[in-house]
Amino acid sequence: MADTVQLHVGLDDTDSLAGGCTTFLASLIVEVLLKEFSAKFTDYPLLIRLNPNIPWKTRGNGAVCLRVKVPYGKVDELKKRLVEMVEEHSDMQASETDPAIAFWEGNDIGDGFRRFYDEALRKVIPLERALNFSRQMGCEVHTYKTDKGIVGCLAAIGSHLDEDFTFELISYRSRDYWGKERKFDRASVLAMDAAMHGTFNNVDPETGRILIAPHGKDPVLLGIRGEDPATVLQAFRSLIIQEPVERWTIFRTNQGTDAHLPSIPAAISSVEPFESVCIEGSVSEHPRRIQGGHVIFSVRDATGELECAAYEPTGSFRDLVSSLLPGDHVKAYGGIRLLDGGRITLNIEKIEVVELVQVLLSVPPTCPRCGTKCKSSGLWQGYRCKRCGLWLQKPDVVKCSRDIQAGVYLPPPRAHRHLTKPLCRYSIKPKEYRNAEPIEPWHMP
Ligand SMILES: [Zn+2]
Structure with a gap:
């Protein structure tokens, strides 16, 4: 040849x-x-x-x-x-x-x-x-x-x-x-x-x-x-x-x-405008919906904190992002945008929820003697069973169920990049x- x-x-x-x-x-x-x-x-x-x-x-x-x-x-x-x-x-x-x-x-x-x-x-x-x-x-x-x-x-x-x-x-x-x-x-x-x-x-x-x-x-x-x-x-x-x-x-x-999208997370302090990146860390702030319908929250790792955004065109993906809580461990993927004033934000294309923080709630205990739900006797005063009169000092602690599970989440196909898997x-x-x-x-x- x-x-x-x-x-x-x-x-x-x-x-x-x-x-x-x-x-x-x-x-x-x-x-x-x-x-x-x-x-x-x-x-x-x-x-x-x-x-x-x-x-x-x-x-x-x-x-x-x-x-x-x-x-x-x-x-x-x-x-x-x-x-x-x-x-x-x-x-x-x-x-x-x-x-x-x-x-x-x-x-x-x-x-x-x-x-x-x-x-x-x-x-x-x-x-x-x-x-x-x-x-x-x-x-x-x-x-x-x-x-x-x-x-x-x-x-x-x-x-x-x-x-x-x-x-x-x-x-x-x-x-x-x-x-x-x-x-x-x-x-x-x-x-x-x-x-x-x-x-x-x-x-x-x-x-x-x-x-x-x-x-x-x-x-x-x-x-x-x-x-x-x-x-x-x-x-x-x-x-x-x-x-x-x-x-x-x-x-x-x-x-x-x-x-x-890199598979190895970058240190938040090292990301540059217009890069496609992966970062990994804890949600550090409650997600909030801003004008235009975008949902914003922040992720922190050992090197810094980065604002992350799920923009309006990502549709129902924003609801999912909204249900994250501070402490949730996530990997976020997307592009770094440069905002007015030199601030940067991650435009999220994909998010992996690695581990959810446990949310615990104190509720009045159930009476161990007769099975009745106790009533609070007032702040710091414990709980009393109305039926048999038993007094209990501590509330029951229950795990709250979350609206989101560990896993990989993407915006709907209409909001995908050509490269999005x-x-x-x-x-x-x-x-x-x-x-x-x-x-x-x-x-x-
Ligand atoms: Zn009782």
């Missing part, structure tokens, strides 16, 4: 709130790579979500990596063609995007790239560091407007989805339909959701809201998330869709895996993936 080159193509931030979509461009590139360059895909196209807690990125913070083997003689022509496609399809006017495409040649992405990906999942990578890393690795990078898109490109190239991963089939609309209402049968989505156990986050159970279709002007018709390519394709084919589907592509992805995936055994050619059919056309 000396006449072929293993090429990794990273794409970031070609979308905008108004129009484009990085995965749409990726699916166009897939077609070009296969038809014009005889490319052999060595993995599914990878849809990589990065740290969702960076305020200047779009909420999805998604990048794409394509891993292909291409004939040695075609590499330069291929790069030129793909760069042209980025320039043609990216929304260069949108203020919030900084499109970028990166190429790296090599068989094994190695530890440097892997660490870069891990960091981009949880932290804010300074641009200077990304530029240095790119030079050091010998990447060819094309950025537009600013260099910011380089971070996502490099992280996508470094993505290693060998521990946990899912798939998403994303289908796209024909151009005449962009911006119009998406036409598909809602009932067929509910039926698919009930029938297809290997899929997740199709419908929000609390509101009945359909979650597979976006609402914006982007070219995405709908996306189905699931455990394996065959399942998402079968689920897609079971839907009744009432408009033309221009194309679809199955992506392998880190969505639904909690990849951004849904509860239905907690019972799934770890999968193994050996990099290999994707199994047909994984794209159309």
Whole structure:
């Protein structure tokens, strides 16, 4: 295979709130790579979500990596063609995007790239560091407007989805339909959701809201998330869709895996704004509901105290959080937000109640002689049985039942990040993936 080159193509931030979509461009590139360059895909196209807690990125913070083997003689022509496609399809006017495409040649992405990906999942990578890393690795990078898109490109190239991963089939609309209402049968989505156990986050159970279709002007018709390519394709084919589907592509992805949430808690004193973190400690203050319906409480560990928030869109999750009491031992996961005045708060994405504090209540004792409930004789004066006259000094102490139990709790699916691991995936055994050619059919056309 000396006449072929293993090429990794990273794409970031070609979308905008108004129009484009990085995965749409990726699916166009897939077609070009296969038809014009005889490319052999060595993995599914990878849809990589990065740290969702960076305020200047779009909420999805998604990048794409394509891993292909291409004939040695075609590499330069291929790069030129793909760069042209980025320039043609990216929304260069949108203020919030900084499109970028990166190429790296090599068989094994190695530890440097892997660490870069891990960091981009949880932290804010300074641009200077990304530029240095790119030079050091010998990447060819094309950025537009600013260099910011380089971070996502490099992280996508470094993505290693060998521990946990899912798939998403994303289908796209024909151009005449962009911006119009998406036409598909809602009932067929509910039926698919009930029938297809290997899929997740199709419908929000609390509101009945359909979650597979976006609402914006982007070219995405709908996306189905699931455990394996065959399942998402079968689920897609079971839907009744009432408009033309221009194309679809199955992506392998880190969505639904909690990849951004560390399992080892950080010291509260060490957390930084915009990081995705886990902290562990005791609830130090009664949860309180503030204006806007948000629920706020605090957690303390040996190094400090951090305010935690369950925001209004998390729905019933706030009621659960409200029933925590000072002394409860919890692990809280989420993103660090920076508030006015430099204060930080943890936007909770998941909470594990490790141990509940016992709440004890003193009640008048039951008479041991005749079984009657005694009455208090007044403050500090003990209890007297009205029936037989026995006097008892001490009250009975009973354990109060709590409205919450130890366990892991998440907001409802409609409030999830793309990366949030849904509860239905907690019972799934770890999968193994050996990099290999994707199994047909994984794209159309
Ligand atoms: Zn009695």
